[in-house]
Amino acid sequence: MWRRPVNPSRRLGDSGGGGLLANSKSRSSPILSVGLIVLGALLFIAYSYGNSGASGNNMEAISRVEGDYSCTAEVQRAIPILKKAYGDSMHKILHVGPDTCSVVSKLLKEEETEAWGVEPYDIEDADTNCKALVRKGVVRVADIKFPLPYRPKSFSLVIVSDALDYLSPRYLNKTLPDLARVSADGLAIFTGYPGHQRARVSDVSKFGRAAKLRSSSWWIRYFIQTNLEENETAVKKFEQAATKRSYVPSCQIFHLKSFH
Known part of the structure; x- marks a missing residue:
């Protein structure tokens, strides 16, 4: 009996990170805030890439x-x-x-x-x-x-x-x-x-x-x-x-x- 190939649904993980917690008692400069946002973005990208488990050849195939x-x-x-x-x-x-x-x-x-x-x-x-x-x-x-x-x-x-x-x-x-x-x-x-x-x-x-x-x-x-x-x-x-x-x-x- 013929079996139909399963159409895999694309699962998109929740990519929305939590907002930065502000401490009313401390004053952060704009530069520090921007730096934290950039650092968070870099960490998220590194985490996503690490979880993909893709080698160079596989990245070529799935990118x-x-x-x-x-x-x-x-x-x-x-x-x-x-x-x-x-x-x-x-x-x-x-x-x-x-x-x-x-x-x-x-x-x-x-x-x-x-x-x-x-x-x-x-x-x-x-x-x-x-x-x-x-x-x-x-x-x-x-x-x-x-x-x-x-x-x-x-x-x-x-x-x-x-x-x-x-x-x-x-x-x-x-x-x-x-x-x-x-x-x-x-x-x-x-x-x-x-x-x-x-x-x-x-x-x-x-x-x-x-x-x-x-x-x-x-x-x-x-x-x-x-x-x-x-x-x-x-x-x-x-x-x-x-x-x-x-x-x-x-x-x-x-x-x-x-x-x-």
Whole structure:
């Protein structure tokens, strides 16, 4: 049975601090008052940052302005959880999506992990590291509306993010089964929540259209119609690992079985 990804509600802590207590018997200079306010603000910022428990890489992933959140950045944040869910299947991975160079670079730093990427869009503005990955053939630039240049079951796991959101059902009917074709042990899909993202001008000009963010019920119906089955084992392991690490995704994550 399909289980819908939970849409995590954003909990905002009470950030309003108490007012400064004035002592009627003492006279504080304006400079002292301002100094106390600044000190209080600095302490609050330090406390908030400390509680976030975010490393440098994680800060890069979660510091996006709400509405412009990248599920490709979410993939990087979820790698430890994916490793728990897929185990040995994390040894040979294909990532498909915008900014795939950043995901591939991070995966290649993991022990005993081989990784490749498919960038569906233009990389003219890519950095030198990304262009080097393209020259080596580790990352390909390819239109995912057409069959990928890989044999069936070329990769143990295929991860896709931010790419399917820009495809109409007409092209999804070809692309999604093809992604399942080149995977041997599963397919992990990261897609945005409706209402949590809005199209940026740069996105529309780059992708040719705004992202079409679909609900979990829409995706589930689509998976059923295209004979794609939920990978229940991966779902269970992913949820267990996420709970243990207090990981709350900011994107919808679906785990599908490969075509056999």
